[in-house]
Amino acid sequence: GFISHESANTGSRFPLTSAEDPDVGVNGLREYFLTENDNFVLKQNSNADGKKYAEMVLQKPLDRETNPHLSLKLIAVDGGSPQRSGTVNIDVTVLDINDNAPVFNQSVYKATVMENSPRDTYVTTVNASDADIGSNSIVTYYFSDLNSGLSDLFRIDEKTGVISITGSIDYEKDKKYELRIEGKDQGGLTDSSKVIIEVTDVNDNAPTISVMSFTSPVSEDSPPGTTIGII
């Protein structure tokens, strides 16, 4: 069989073993045929000694994601009557290259948290999938906008994409957060998305009463309607 990366250029040649036919002349090897397929065409050549051999030429790029394995047959026929033929299996294994970036399954994630939620409270999980295999498909997650200061309030697990709380969430300070996230495969291809987190209010503030203070005492002859204090 053959092993080829899906990145192999069109025009790449894969020489095939030549068939042996002890007969000569018209009864000798005449022609090769290859199973019809999308990627390879057969090219037939002759050595200096007149021996025929064939090679497969890549005419359409391989794509491991659609077809990781090709099972082809090479058939050699002679020119005799009755015609005789020989068949050999040609297995092509297509190796992965990192030609797919991760893709987040949502362009926006929405979540709600209560203010004053304790540290490690679960917020949401983000997920990006990658059509490649192995390390080409392993995605790590991180916040892309590190200057926002939001990484003091939230953390993202780089392996699982779970977002949780690390700081103190105060509705009276911020009612909504927007986190920019990125997913990166081991080959460096990325996708981005965002998480919008709404904070719900908790009744964590008692009413306070403020009284206007006067610097001068109220005189006993103030006209009716004079403001004494405002609650």
Ligand SMILES: [Ca+2]
């Ligand atoms: Ca591919």
Ligand SMILES: [Ca+2]
């Ligand atoms: Ca990938």
Ligand SMILES: [Ca+2]
């Ligand atoms: Ca691939």
Ligand SMILES: [Ca+2]
């Ligand atoms: Ca509150």
